[in-house]
Amino acid sequence: MTVLADDPTAAAVLAAVPCYPVPPQGRSPALDALRAARAGRGLAIGIDGVMLVLRRPWLELDFPITTPLSLHVPYGSTGACRAELRCGLIPREHLDHILDHFRAALPNEAAAFVLWNEATREFAVEFPVIDEATPSRLVYRTPVPQPDWHVLCDFHSHGVGPAFFSTTDDADDAHATKIAIVVGWLGDPGGPVMLARLCADGMFLPLPRSPFSGDRHAD
Template identity: 65%
Template structure:
């Protein structure tokens, strides 16, 4: 037993930490990787890996470089970041931008939802408590079982697209894609910044989360 305090034991059970055997094979780590939801830590000779699973996301990401001290463990393996739900349909991006333009000069928001049973995306427009050209306060929806928030998207109106300190605080303890659109009515096209929020980290996206696009920022 690692901990005899019930609270500490529950925390360690919820987020387990496993050394990787020299062979690289571990039933416990395999179970963590194949679980529909959950997360834990795998400690290898070359990195410490966060393994996080959601019905819509499979993520294996190193959270340290190689540990300086000798560890008789196996390799942490290859990083992975797969959207199990697939890419967001391009028409959803068009609908978002129409919504953001209609809200000008104020900021606006929309959530991208995914249904695990139907495997379909949908858009949810949140309740807005306050909206100005530089400030937006909105509510996260309460979702039914089997429905997940894949992306939290908001606009900066006519201002640049960036993640503010308020965004960082709001996104710190969530697992989602976070997108910000700016310069909504610019004739050359809007700006977009994006990141994956997971495990208390903000990870860059290697490509756009929308189908048919390659660029990401």
């Protein structure tokens, strides 16, 4: 077996994010194991480019990160892009509870998290410790989940202002795997407006569907 690095630390880092070529026919046991894993990440290389394979107890993500290779290689296809919630859709009542909390906090901004328990498969809403809240600024603390609990959604509101992801949001979300949601126009008759994205390995990806049951964009 080829040794990829002679430094033990470097070897451990490379092993944590393995890179697998896709065979031109048949299956790859290594890729199958990664895709079936409870948690992990790696790269699949095929004729159609490089794909990130990311697994969390609540998430299955296969996302192409390059264009197709321009050179001839004896590889197969990495497969289709996909993003699936292993935990299932979040009950709509949790979203309603969060929006009620945000309205009650007006004119200030507010925050909330949706957590999921891997053992019991239940969802919960947690309102974090707020260090500062004004109509244009919010500083809050990300909860530290108890065993079996995972942070799914990180919500914050922009009060009566528009919904958008700021450069501060980008910096905060760059090293997390979660669904980030910002809510705006809470005081507007046509509101609220929500923007959502999947944060994964420094990428901000559009959600193919709403993560909440009963939402008009959920199906």
